[in-house]
Every structure is written in structure tokens, then in C-alpha cells.
Amino acid sequence: xxxxxxxxxxxxxxxxxxxxxxxxxxxxxxxxxxxxxxxxxxxxxxxxxxxxxxxxxxxxxxxxxxxxxxxxxxxxxxxxxxxxxxxxxxxxxxxxxxxxxxxxxxxxxxxxxxxxxxxxxxxxxxxxxxxxxxxxxxxxxxxxxxxxxxxxxxxxxxxxxxxxxxxxxxxxxxxxxxxxxxxxxxxxxxxxxxxxxxxxxxxxx
Amino acid sequence: xxxxxxxxxxxxxxxxxxxxxxxxxxxxxxxxxxxxxxxxxxxxxxxxxxxxxxxxxxxxxxxxxxxxxxxxxxxxxxxxxxxxxxxxxxxxxxxxxxxxxxxxxxxxxxxxxxxxxxxxxxxxxxxxxxxxxxxxxxxxxxxxxxxxxxxxxxxxxxxxxxxxxxxxxxxxxxxxxxxxxxxxxxxxxxxxxxxxxxxxxxxxxxxxxxxxxxxxxxxxxxxxxxxxxxxxxxxxxxxxxxxxxxxxxxxxxxxxxxxxxxxxxxxxxxxxxxxxxxxxxxxxxxxxxxxxxxxxxxxxxxxxxxxxxxxxxxxxxxxxxxxxxxxxxxxxxxxxxxxxxxxxxxxxxxxxxxxxxxxxxxxxxxxxxxxxxxxxxxxxxxxxxxxxxxxxxxxxxxxxxxxxxxxxxxxxxxxxxxxxxxxxxxxxxxxxxxxxxxxxxxxxxxxxxxxxxxxxxxxxxxxxxxxxxxxxxxxxxxxxxxxxxxxxxxxxxxxxxxxxxxxxxxxxxxxxxxxxxxxxxxxxxxxxxxxxxxxxxxxxxxxxxxxxxxxxxxxxxxxxxxx
Numbered sequence: 001x002x003x004x005x006x007x008x009x010x011x012x013x014x015x016x017x018x019x020x021x022x023x024x025x026x027x028x029x030x031x032x033x034x035x036x037x038x039x040x041x042x043x044x045x046x047x048x049x050x051x052x053x054x055x056x057x058x059x060x061x062x063x064x065x066x067x068x069x070x071x072x073x074x075x076x077x078x079x080x081x082x083x084x085x086x087x088x089x090x091x092x093x094x095x096x097x098x099x100x101x102x103x104x105x106x107x108x109x110x111x112x113x114x115x116x117x118x119x120x121x122x123x124x125x126x127x128x129x130x131x132x133x134x135x136x137x138x139x140x141x142x143x144x145x146x147x148x149x150x151x152x153x154x155x156x157x158x159x160x161x162x163x164x165x166x167x168x169x170x171x172x173x174x175x176x177x178x179x180x181x182x183x184x185x186x187x188x189x190x191x192x193x194x195x196x197x198x199x200x201x202x203x204x205x
Numbered sequence: 206x207x208x209x210x211x212x213x214x215x216x217x218x219x220x221x222x223x224x225x226x227x228x229x230x231x232x233x234x235x236x237x238x239x240x241x242x243x244x245x246x247x248x249x250x251x252x253x254x255x256x257x258x259x260x261x262x263x264x265x266x267x268x269x270x271x272x273x274x275x276x277x278x279x280x281x282x283x284x285x286x287x288x289x290x291x292x293x294x295x296x297x298x299x300x301x302x303x304x305x306x307x308x309x310x311x312x313x314x315x316x317x318x319x320x321x322x323x324x325x326x327x328x329x330x331x332x333x334x335x336x337x338x339x340x341x342x343x344x345x346x347x348x349x350x351x352x353x354x355x356x357x358x359x360x361x362x363x364x365x366x367x368x369x370x371x372x373x374x375x376x377x378x379x380x381x382x383x384x385x386x387x388x389x390x391x392x393x394x395x396x397x398x399x400x401x402x403x404x405x406x407x408x409x410x411x412x413x414x415x416x417x418x419x420x421x422x423x424x425x426x427x428x429x430x431x432x433x434x435x436x437x438x439x440x441x442x443x444x445x446x447x448x449x450x451x452x453x454x455x456x457x458x459x460x461x462x463x464x465x466x467x468x469x470x471x472x473x474x475x476x477x478x479x480x481x482x483x484x485x486x487x488x489x490x491x492x493x494x495x496x497x498x499x500x501x502x503x504x505x506x507x508x509x510x511x512x513x514x515x516x517x518x519x520x521x522x523x524x525x526x527x528x529x530x531x532x533x534x535x536x537x538x539x540x541x542x543x544x545x546x547x548x549x550x551x552x553x554x555x556x557x558x559x560x561x562x563x564x565x566x567x568x569x570x571x572x573x574x575x576x577x578x579x580x581x582x583x584x585x586x587x588x589x590x591x592x593x594x595x596x597x598x599x600x601x602x603x604x605x606x607x608x609x610x611x612x613x614x615x616x617x618x619x620x621x622x623x624x625x626x627x628x629x630x631x632x633x634x635x636x637x638x639x640x641x642x643x644x645x646x647x648x649x650x651x652x653x654x655x656x657x658x659x660x661x662x663x664x665x666x667x668x669x670x671x672x673x674x675x676x677x678x679x680x681x682x683x684x685x686x687x688x689x690x691x692x693x694x695x696x697x698x699x700x701x702x703x704x705x706x707x708x709x710x711x712x713x714x715x716x717x718x719x720x721x722x723x724x725x726x727x728x729x730x731x732x733x734x735x736x737x738x739x740x741x742x743x744x745x746x747x748x749x750x751x752x753x754x755x756x757x758x759x760x761x762x763x764x765x766x767x768x
Contacts, residue, residue, distance in 0.1 A: 045528030046682050048723040062722045067528050082722065086685075089719045093688035118692055127681070146681075149506055151691045153681030 022065035098178035131172035159192030238273025246281035252297035272436010367555035386562035393547030396640035409542035420461030421510035424623030426654035429578035430548035438475035444554030463502035507678030526726030569595035584659035614659035622651025627738030647738035686729030700750030
């Protein structure tokens with residue numbers, strides 16, 4: 001595979017073909033914020049926090065770093081007034097769901113996002129899909145999935161599978177940026193498999 | 206049905222069909238489009254069938270259960286050929302009289318013909334009715350001539366002659382060149398040149414390529430694809446096979462609505478008939494070209510009409526738009542190059558091959574060629590499906606064809622392009638129907654749903670209606686679209702109650718800007734287009750929803766009495 005030379009924030013970066021802009025930036029210690037991204041998982045492109053500006057073949061456009069492939073002579077800007085505006089508003093949307101999430105609070109500080117710009121939403125899940133994708137892609141169990149669509153979209157454990165698979169796994173818990181997942185799990189457990197309430201004590205959460 | 210093995214055999218079959226037909230023989234074309242069926246035309250059809258049987262007229266009179274005629278406003282519609290006498294609002298009780306007086310007696314029944322509500326002038330013939338007179342019906346005019354269930358009717362009007370011409374007289378490259386020269390632009394919304402898209406798929410390195418009909422038609426107010434696909438399914442199929450030949454695809458997909466039983470029936474029947482005649486399958490018409498078609502249905506969500514979501518749906522997966530930065534024409538269904546065009550685009554192909562690109566480009570404006578089907582709805586006298594050449598002004602469509610605004614109301618705005626389109630004020634209705642001109646004024650044509658608003662419509666409510674549609678019909682995967690629409694709706698709901706806060710309009714603008722920049726697919730990127738255009742032209746209606754007494758949200762929390 002041949003080397004691809006691109007420019008990120010004015011810095012020359014050497015990348016390999018097939019890498020994404022995010023991977024190239026990380027390899028050069030250039031920070032791009034992410035939320036739904038995880039290196040063990042397929043790029044998802046859901047949160048759009050890693051939106052950057054690229055110049056390619058004379059055209060400037062906004063793309064997400066986690067999916068946009070590197071190309072020869074690509075010029076990438078990871079910060080600009082518009083990019084910051086995008087990230088700030090996305091964070092404000094998410095803070096309406098999960099104002100206490102440490103990860104969101106940290107990013108909010110960087111981008112000047114206010115946690116109370118929009119009124120509080122009832123669900124604190126931000127639908128990053130880390131749990132859903134981890135269970136499907138890494139564990140290959142598909143115990144948890146998305147249900148419904150649009151603004152009604154939510155995550156849901158499938159009780160029958162959860163009763164069988166989850167009690168000694170729970171590897172998705174630490175991935176959750178808002179800890180909504182644990183609440184959803186405990187709700188599922190309480191409703192669907194209360195008999196397993198006394199699960200082995202040796203299992204660490 | 207015999208298999209047709211060559212171009213000559215196809216022409217012989219056609220000649221045979223026509224020789225058996227007396228050109229002066231009467232036939233009754235009964236509209237069986239969605240609108241007319243909803244108005245009870247199934248009972249009219251049965252009444253005609255019974256009456257013809259009762260009088261033993263089966264050999265003299267032919268009944269054709271046809272697709273949408275277009276004049277839905279005055280349905281159920283019935284046309285008596287060969288005179289082309291046009292009856293509106295027909296009931297089963299009228300049927301015996303129509304058969305005895307008009308079909309046999311050649312007399313016009315005065316009370317069943319169209320009367321212009323403004324001038325009082327009556328029109329007995331289809332071509333005299335103002336609604337039809339001002340149109341140019343290249344595609345939809347065939348709907349009244351054929352029974353949508355009979356391939357032989359389509360053969361009788363020259364059906365599959367374009368396919369035969371393409372297969373035996375042209376190379377795939379020549380077919381592609383002709384479509385490129387015709388400058389056929391995609392009718393589904395984007396207006397992207399179909400020929401260039403075909404070429405991309407054709408030139409993609411993968412050997413297996415696919416061609417797809419997008420018959421999802423989820424745009425609110427749009428019914429024209431259904432009118433063509435249900436009424437004349439073979440015209441779409443013929444276009445698809447020609448496209449497959451040009452692109453080098455051996456497999457096609459039809460993606461269409463799960464909720465239109467008649468449409469499904471007609472598609473299945475058309476495919477079966479085409480297979481029996483050897484127009485689909487191995488060695489089509491003896492040419493050596495192989496092509497098959499599979500039918501897939503949508504899953505009842507608007508976003509499944511988005512190209513990459515549609516293709517995932519065909520693969521049997523969730524219809525979520527694909528986040529990758531690669532075109533479906535290069536990597537689509539199962540990562541193979543997949544050329545997707547909508548129903549109307551495919552239906553245009555046979556006439557381009559038959560009559561040539563020179564003829565085709567003589568119709569329309571400089572950069573928008575041919576005719577366009579438009580669904581007229583809203584506050585308009587004649588709602589229905591119309592077909593006009595590009596370049597026709599919106600004024601001609603609304604007043605000459607549509608008959609103007611009912612109840613003496615004034616025209617306020619014209620909305621084009623459904624939930625991702627835009628509204629323009631009445632003063633701009635001399636804008637011509639043209640992909641680029643309409644986009645420039647802020648009412649991109651989309652698939653061609655034209656909604657007319659009168660002076661009583663509030664534009665904040667109209668925009669809210671579209672956003673409400675999208676919040677239910679998007680996938681909900683990406684944050685800007687899902688959360689952006691959620692917040693827009695909250696703001697606009699309080700505005701419509703007069704409880705808007707200072708800064709709300711600026712907030713609407715900020716959200717729509719971010720959604721346009723950062724959303725994952727074209728649904729999210731253009732979801733705010735109706736909002737942007739109505740803020741551009743009807744800002745005062747948004748301002749009227751803002752109350753001076755309510756402070757902006759961030760200052761509110763500081764005042765304890767409000768908590």
C-alpha cells in the first residue's frame with residue numbers, strides 16, 4: 001500500500017490508503033472529538049461530532065472524519081467557526097438528554113456549549129449505538145437493538161436473549177457515555193428475568 | 206402466449222393484434238386510478254361489465270380498466286372511444302344510459318360532460334376540457350388507451366418497439382449516447398442527468414451491475430409515479446430493460462410501495478406477461494441479452510426512498526442511509542454498481558429511443574428537457590395529475606390547467622417538492638417549470654408534487670406539517686437530523702400558539718444551518734428547505750408568533766417566579 005500525503009491543520013501527515021481522516025489525525029496526534037466512535041467497531045457516523053472541513057479537487061465540503069477516506073493532497077481543517085458551531089449545537093442537543101455525562105461536559109467546555117439551551121428531554125440515551133454495535137459486532141449476540149425510528153428511536157434489550165447472555169458479560173456498560181444503558185438493562189432485568197436477581201457475586205460490573 | 210424470438214416476430218405479433226382490431230370499434234376507458242377507485246369506480250366498472258354482457262355487446266364494445274386519467278378532482282372518469290367523449294363523476298346508475306345513448310346511439314349525455322365553473326362552457330370531448338387542453342401528455346396520455354392489465358394493449362400502441370430498436374439496431378454505447386444527448390434529467394428530485402449516472406455504473410469496474418426502479422414515491426402530495434406505474438407498468442419496464450442493456454446489467458430491482466395493492470398486482474402481472482413473451486429472462490427477443498427483475502417492497506418509512514437506504518432495504522437490512530462517501534452508482538446493492546432512477550425517468554426512456562434525442566430536446570427549456578408529470582393538490586379547483594413541457598409557467602399550471610383557487614380565495618403560495626421542497630409567494634408564479642429556475646427561487650421541484658396554498662394558510666403551520674412528517678419518517682440515526690427536527694418542532698409549535706420567544710427565529714436559522722452542514726444523508730441535509738424558503742418569503746408570519754413578553758430561554762431560568 002502506498003503512502004498518502006495530506007495536510008491536517010497545516011501539518012503534513014503521512015497516511016496509508018484506506019485510512020480515514022480521523023485515523024490519520026490520530027496517528028499525527030491531532031485531536032478530533034468523537035462520541036459514537038470506537039476503534040473496535042465499524043465507523044458509524046451517527047453523532048457527527050467529528051465533522052471537519054476538507055478541500056478536495058478544488059471543492060470545500062463538510063464531512064465526518066470517522067468515515068471520510070484519506071486521499072492524496074487532501075487539505076483538512078479540524079477547527080473553524082462553522083465546525084465549532086456544528087459541534088456546539090450537537091453538544092447542546094445531547095446535553096438536553098444527558099446534562100450530567102462527564103464526557104459531554106468535557107466537550108461542552110471546549111466548545112462553549114450550554115447544557116440548558118434546550119429544555120430537558122425525558123430520555124438520557126444519546127443513541128450513540130455503542131452498546132448495540134458492540135453486542136452485534138464484537139460479541140455477535142445482538143441482545144440489544146434499536147427500535148422505532150426518527151425522534152422515537154430508542155435502544156431496547158431483547159429480554160429472552162438478555163436473560164441468557166447478559167449476566168456475565170455487561171461489557172457494553174463502560175462504553176455508555178451517559179449510563180442510560182445500565183438503567184435500561186436493570187429495567188429489563190427487573191421486568192423480564194427477576195429470577196436472576198441473585199446472579200453470581202464474583203462478576204464485576 | 207407465444208415466446209417472441211426476434212424483432213420480426215414482435216412486429217408480426219403487433220400487426221396480428223392490430224388487424225384483429227377494428228379502429229372504429231367502441232371502447233370504454235374507465236379510470237381505475239387511486240382517486241377514482243376511492244370514489245367508487247369499481248362499482249362503475251362492474252356496472253359496465255354487466256350491462257355489456259346483458260346486451261350481448263362483448264364483440265362490439267371493449268371495456269378497458271385503465272390507469273389514472275389525471276382529472277382526479279372530477280372522478281370517477283369514463284371516456285368513450287373512438288369519439289373520445291369524456292364523462293365525469295359517473296355513477297353506476299348512469300351506466301345503462303351511457304351504453305344505450307353514447308356507446309350505441311353516439312349521443313352525448315349533457316349532464317355528464319364537463320362544464321367550466323367560471324364560463325359555463327361545456328366540453329364533450331377530452332381534448333376540449335381546459336384541464337387537458339393546456340397539457341402536453343407524452344407519457345400519461347397512453348393511460349386512457351390501454352387496459353393496464355393487458356400487455357397486448359401496450360403492444361397495440363407500439364409497446365416494446367423501442368426495446369427491439371435498442372437491441373437490434375443500436376449498441377449499448379449508442380443507447381447510452383442517445384440518453385445523454387437527450388439530457389434526460391432524473392425525475393425523482395435531484396434532476397441529475399440520467400445518462401451520466403448510467404455511464405458511471407457502466408464504467409464501474411465490477412462486472413455484476415444492477416439497475417433499479419425507485420417507485421417508493423413517499424413525498425407528501427405526490428401521486429404521479431403511481432399513476433404511470435399502475436396505469437402503464439410496461440412503459441416503465443421497457444425503459445428499465447433498455448437501461449439495463451445500455452449499462453450492462455443482468456439483474457434489476459423494482460422497489461415500490463407495499464401499501465398499494467393494485468400497483469403490486471399490476472407490476473406482478475406485467476412481469477409475468479413480459480416473461481411469457483420473452484421480453485424478460487434469457488435471450489430477450491432472441492438478441493442474446495439476458496435480464497431479470499425482482500420486486501421489493503418498502504418498509505413503510507419515507508427514508509427508505511433515499512438511494513442508499515433503499516439499497517440496504519433490498520439487501521434485506523434496515524433502511525438506514527449508508528454513511529459512506531461513495532456513490533451508489535459505483536457501489537450500491539451488495540457493494541455492486543447500482544443505477545437507480547425513479548419511475549418517471551425510466552418511463553421517458555422508450556420514447557427517447559423511438560423518437561430520438563433531437564425530438565426530445567426540442568421540448569422544454571435550455572437545461573430541462575421533455576415533459577414533467579405534476580401532482581396538483583391543495584387549495585386548487587382541479588386537483589389531479591398533469592403533464593406539461595418544461596418551461597410552462599406555474600401560472601399556467603395553476604390557472605389554465607388547475608382552474609385557479611376555489612371559493613374566491615387569493616393565491617398565497619406555491620409549494621413544490623414535498624417535505625424537502627420549498628414555498629414561494631404568489632408574485633413568483635411566472636417562474637417557469639425548470640429544475641434550475643425553481644431551485645434558484647427556493648422551490649426545488651423534487652419529484653413534482655405541487656401544493657397550492659390560499660390566503661388562509663399559515664406558513665408556519667405548513668412548515669410544521671412537513672417537519673412533523675419528517676420527524677416520524679427519518680431513521681433517527683444521526684444527531685443533527687433527529688434532534689434538530691425535534692427542537693425545530695418545539696420552537697415552531699410555541700410560535701404557532703403565539704408563544705414564541707425572542708431569538709427563536711435566529712435559533713431556527715442556526716439549527717437549519719447545522720442540519721444542512723452536518724446531517725448524514727440528504728433527508729437531514731434538506732429537511733430544513735421548506736423552513737428556509739418560508740423564512741425567506743414569509744418571515745412576518747414567524748415574527749407574528751413571537752411574544753414580546755416571553756424572555757429568551759436562557760434568561761428565563763434567572764427569574765424565580767417562572768420556575
